[in-house]
Amino acid sequence: MDEAHASVSFFDMIDLATDGVVVIADGSVVVANTSFLKMVAYERDDIIGHPFDILLDPGTAHIFRAAKDRMESSAEERATVRVKLVTKKRSLITVEMLVAKSMHKGCPSLLLIVRDMTQELELRDALAASEARYKALFDSSPVAHLTLSRAGTITQANEAAARLLGYSVDDLLRRNITSFLSKAHDDMGTQVVQAALEGNVLKQVEMRVRNKSGEDVWVSVTSNPLTENGKVVAVSFRAADISRRKLAEARAQTERERANLYLDVMTHDLNNVNQTIMFALGILEEAFDLPDEARRLLVESQLNVRRAARIIDNLHQIITVTESPPICEPVDPHRYMLEAIEAVRQDFAPQERRLVVNMNMQDGVYRVAAHRFLRTVFFNIIHNCMMFSPHQTVTVDVSARVIPAEKSLEIAIEDYGPGIPDSMKEFIFKRTGQPQAQVIGRGLGLTLSDLIMRSLSGRIWAEDRVKGDHTQGARMVIRIPVWQDIRVPECGRAACILFYKSRHCLFCEPSLEVVREAMKNMGIPECLLQILDIDDPDVDLSGESLPVLPYVRVCDSEMSGLINYDDLVSILVTLELKPCYPG
Structure with missing residues (x-):
């Protein structure tokens, strides 16, 4: 009884095993547990008493035998x-x-412990194939790939890295990455490498490396820490050669500086010439009793000189708006509209053209986010109404309405002139860009107006005054964001976002650009950003412990070192969700 009980307990025990268990006596299976039966998909009666060899693959049976x-x-x-x-x-x-x-029931036997290796081998094969694919990509990538130890020693390098630095792959191994840094005093390579070795994620940070020939090469660096059990054990360091792009940028900058020089000379000298001509024409007009035809030509000459001066001024404004537009501030469009109307009237002799404006805008009713160039937009539109109208008395209707859904103000300026054909409505604003996209015309007024509106995050377009009939006059429409007043933060801080910088920190300016780009893309007003330059003696840092630069504080969250765009956006989203957010 005890022996039978012990036997039952033994079989029950092996039946609980997760590995397959088989007992063979005289070549036949006498015991097989449930795990083994599931492994080979047989029923117990199909196995027990049958030779074990029927389960062996002929190709490997000899190994078992x-x-x-x-x-x-x-x-x-x-x-x-x-x-x-x-x-x-x-x-x-x-x-x-x-x-x-x-031993089984007193007779010699074999005990088999069977473990299914199929899935494990498949995983090993998949891992080997994945490693082979990664190695192929690593070796064939046109971007230089390096694997660095925490101390900066190169442990892996691909052919692109060898070509970039001018060494063979074998020569690169065991060298330290710092030996390839540029010697230029203004290069940020040392700080980039240090940040990478500390485990920071870098994305497209530009620096210079020095190749075997001693030449500096511009690269865009991306790095990621390689972790093992939560610890950084190495660094993946990728460097794309951007020397050609940098050379093109330098040439473009040289051309811009040359264009600005020519523009300054043209603005100053040609304006002086224009003023001299206008002065002479004015003397002629007042001093002599000219025939009507001569007086008409004189007036037309004055108009053309003023037009030339305006073209020069428009060129200057185009460059200003493109490269360094003024900061937006709360502006009353009514005041700029009145100034533009008066300037247009002064540009035409009363006997030549008379301007009548019907306007529903009033002083102090609207405030928009704009700058002084909004006046130029109004001037150019109304001046065109005067220029192209066939009537001596030119009537212009000006209306304004708020578009709540867009938080914008729409201003429409309508005339009763010849209008603008549908085929030209899109192209009247194009006098710059690719030649095939340009329209031949007189002046740059509407091109400048389009640039100004885009710099204000607004729009300008042309319509028919009478829908479907362009011959009844044109309707020029502009939409411009209304000014949004910002509440003072309830916490009492000067701003929700605080950024510390220093001229000695090479990462500060790139990080500040990341902050501004993230704020712009998320619609966060820049007035919520306070920048503290620790080099400025007027900045009061009393009571403040000097942080590691660059440093940004968003409400109660802090970031230091190279600012990661995605991490910053996550923090800014949290800021916008707070009930005290003043934006």
């Missing part, structure tokens, strides 16, 4: 073999078997 024969003819007690078994579904599985001598 050799191990069994060796154990039977020697004192060897156990062996480990890897073979393939044939399941009931005729599929092959790879197994690892521990074969041990045993």
Whole structure:
């Protein structure tokens, strides 16, 4: 009874095992647990009493038989073999078997512990294939790839890195990355490498490296820490050669400086010439009793000189708006409209043209986010109404309405002139850009107006005064954001976003650009940003512990070192969700 009970307990125990367990006596299976039956997809009655060899794949059966024969003819007690078994579904599985001598009911037997290795081997094969693909990509990538130790030693390098630095791959290995840094005093390479080795994520940071020939090469660096068990063990360092782009940028900057020089000379000298001509024409007009035809030509000459002066001024404004537009502030469009109307009237002799303006705008009713160039937009539109109207008395209707859904003010300026054909409505604003996109015309007024409106995050377009009939006059429409008053933060701080910088910190300006770009893309007003230059003696840092630069504080959240755009956006989203957010 005890023996039977012990036997039952033994079989119950092996049936709970997760590995397959098989007992073979005289070549036949006498015991097979549930795990093994599931492994080969057989029922127990299909296995028990049948030769074990029917389960062996003929291609690997000899491995098992050799191990069994060796154990039977020697004192060897156990062996480990890897073979393939044939399941009931005729599929092959790879197994690892521990074969041990045993006794079953007093007779010699073999105990097999069977572990299915199929999935593990598939994973190993997949990992090997993945590593092979990664190595192929690593070696063939046109971007220089380096793997660095925490100390900066190069442990891996691809062919692109060898070409970039002028060394063979073998020569690069075991060299320190700092040996390739530029010697230029203004280069930020040392700080970039230090930030990368500290485990910071860098994205497209520009620096210079020095190749074997001693030449500096501009690269755009991206780096990521490589971790193991939560610890940074190495750094992936990628460098794309941007020397050609930098050369093109330098040439473009030289051309811009040359253009600005020519513009300054043209603005100053040609305006002086224009003033001299206008002065002479004025003397002629007042001093002599000219025939009507001569007086008409004189007036036309004055108009053309003023037009030339305006073209010069428009060129200057185009460059200003493109490169360094004024900061937006709350502006009353009514005041600029009145100034523009008066300037247009002064540009035309009363006997030549008379301007009548019907306007529903009033002083102090609207405030928009704009700058002084908004007056230029109004002037150019109304001046065109005067220029192209066939009537001596030119009537212009000006209306304004708020568009709440867009938080913008729409101002429409309508005339009763010849209008603008549909085919020209889109192109009247294009006198710059690619030649095929330009329209031939007189002056730059509407091109400048379009640039100004885009710099204000607004729009300008042309319509028919009478819908569907352009011959009844034109309707020029502009939309411009209304000014949004910003509440003072309830916490009492000067601003929600605080940025510390120093002229000695090479990462500060790039990080500040990241902050401004993120704020602009999220619609966060720049007035919520306070910049503290620690080099400025007027900046009071009393009570403030000097942070690691660059440093940005968004409400109660802090970031230091190279500012990551995605991390910053996440913090800014949290700021916008706070009930005290004043934006």
